[in-house]
Amino acid sequence: MMNKDQRIGGRIAEWGFRIVCLAAVIIPLLVLATLIVDVAIDGAQRLSWEFISSYPSRIPEQAGVLPALVGSLFVIALTGLLAIPIGVAAAVYLNEYGKNSWVANIIEINIANLAGVPSVVYGLLGLGLFVRFAGMGRSVLAAGCTLALLILPIVIMASREALRSVPGSLREASYGLGATKWETIRQVVLPMALPGILTGTILSISRAIGETAPLIVVGAVAYMTFLPDGLDSSFSVLPIQIYDWTTRPQPEFLINAAAGIVVLLSVMLLLNAAAILLRNKYQKRMY
Amino acid sequence: MSTTSTKLSVSDLDASYGDHQVLHSIDMDIPAKEVTALIGPSGCGKSTYLRCLNRMHELTTAATVNGTVQLDGADIYHDDIDPVLLRRHIGMVFQKPAPFPTWSIADNVLAGLKLTGGVPDNADEIVEKALKGAALWEEVKDKLDKPGTSLSGGQQQRLCIARAITVEPDVLLMDEPCSAIDPVATARVENLIHELGENYTIVVVTHNMQQAARISDKTAFLMMGELVEFDETSKLFSNPSKQETEDYITGKFG
Structure with a gap:
């Protein structure tokens, strides 16, 4: 009656499905690993402290990524400073104050749509709004503002999701103790939502650091002979530098591009690692 | 049982969620420093009624209230009353224990103040006093810096009671405080409620009639959003004056 062999068909299906799922994990990882290894091998011969600390040059062996690296970090720092507070505040409004109102619903649908807009469109917006209209010029500030706009929808949606996961019973407990809405949000809701907010922010910052298209439009330059020295300074970023090298006629520059990609990936991984450590630190406080 | 003064005076209270009216003109005088139990079948409006007493009901979307509730003679629904400040006088303990997960046991006790x-400077004293008041001190005194959620369900509920009495309210509202914890823990919380009734005015919602009989001085029976009967607990359970009450407590329905 309960013999194992009776369900043999079901067991084969079970195994088949398991293998399909496993393949779905392994195949993309293999492709990714191949790409990274390939790039690392190509770039290895150029990777050195000198490559990281040198300025661009016409001679491939002497060219380095310093201005682009500093520019990337500068722009990303600005992006985070602008996008995170605004994004979290917007999410708090949508989830805690504007809940269920038709305004909030319309805003939310539009934010979801904005997250799907191609990044070059944000570049054009940044060019019109920040570079020209606001008179920021082709500056670090304009780039930071543009990328902040680009990742804002992601930050808002991730933060909103994190806030939504805070149980309503904790809000009620807080109100029941005579706390105001603001006291409740600041001391109960936000601390609990923080790990989730950080996760969303990490993902969006990672996306921003690899963006090329909007910064081409905003006016990043590929040949910087000095470091960006202020918000109004012109700038370069790593993806632009890499892109520029791949378009040069001399094949040696392709090696530079590969080495540049390794630097970009390393920066991204370092940022992610730092952010994940930070997140785990806050998560550990929760039990 | 001595006759005492009225703490909360409810008159002609209606409450609705949108078009759905849940409470129909409730009139009730809740005595000071006694335990009043609210019983009735599921959906009879007892939780809603409780939430009208500290103006938590109105936090729900489209919830409305009509009528008056007087705390020591002052209408809590008057325009001049700030519901946030009111809730510091009328504390609440919920069905599911909800200690703040990111906070330690001591911080949870101090939550209302924090x-x-x-x-205040004498925070340690306050924590000890509240935890003793909630009959939890002996169990947690050596791990006050541990998270509140590391405790068992029953301990968490007593922690929430400690948290509620730290702000020194006049009235404690409890919404089925034992329904999410085990029988042993329930017995401890029941004892606690009985003891707290010496110093606080307590209104406790319960779906468990034996519990109401054990812990309360007076009991109100609600059905379909109306107050059917409100009397001394001993009288209501032994000699109810309404047929519905008798049917309910003898288990004919509900």
Whole structure:
């Protein structure tokens, strides 16, 4: 009656499905690993402290990524400073104050749509709004503002999701103790939502650091002979530098591009690692 | 049982969620420093009624209230009353224990003070007093810095009671405080409620009639959003004056 062999068909299906799922994990990882290894091998011969600390040059062996690296970090720092507070505040409004109102619903649908807009469109917006209209010029500030706009929808949606996961019973407990809405949000809701907010922010910052298209439009330059020295300074970023090298006629520059990609990936991984450590630190406080 | 003064005076109270009216003109005088139990079948409006007493009901979307509730003679629904400040006088303990997960046991006890502005210098004394008051001190005194959620369900509920009495309310509202914890823990919380009734005015919602009989001085029976009968607990359970009450407590329905 309960013999194992009776369900043999079901067991084969079970195994088949398991293998399909496993393949779905392994195949993309293999492709990714191949790409990274390939790039690392190509770039290895150029990777050195000198490559990281040198300025661009016409001679491939002497060219380095310093201005682009500093520019990337500068722009990303600005992006985070602008996008995170605004994004979290917007999410708090949508989830805690504007809940269920038709305004909030319309805003939310539009934010979801904005997250799907191609990044070059944000570049054009940044060019019109920040570079020209606001008179920021082709500056670090304009780039930071543009990328902040680009990742804002992601930050808002991730933060909103994190806030939504805070149980309503904790809000009620807080109100029941005579706390105001603001006291409740600041001391109960936000601390609990923080790990989730950080996760969303990490993902969006990672996306921003690899963006090329909007910064081409905003006016990043590929040949910087000095470091960006202020918000109004012109700038370069790593993806632009890499892109520029791949378009040069001399094949040696392709090696530079590969080495540049390794630097970009390393920066991204370092940022992610730092952010994940930070997140785990806050998560550990929760039990 | 001595006759005492009225703490909360409810008159002609209606409550609705949108078009759905849940409470129909409730009139009731809740005595000071006694335990009043609210019983009735599921959906009879007892939780809603409780939430009208500290103006938590109105936090729900489209919820409305009509009528008056007087705390020591002052209408809590008057325009001049700030519901946030009111809730510091009328505390609440919920069905599911909800200690703040990111906070330690001590911080949870002090939550009412921490949330609303400041912890006084004698915080340690306050924590000890509240935890003793909630019959939890002996169990947690050596791990006050541990998270509140590391405790068992019953301990968490007593922690929430400690948290509620730290702000020194006049009235404690409890919404089925034992329904999410085990029988042993329930017995401890029941004892606690009985003891707290000496110093606080307590209104407790319960779906468990034996519990109401054990812990309360007076009991109100609600059905379909109306107050059917409100009397001394001993009288209501032994000699109810309404047929519905008798049917309910003898288990004919509900």
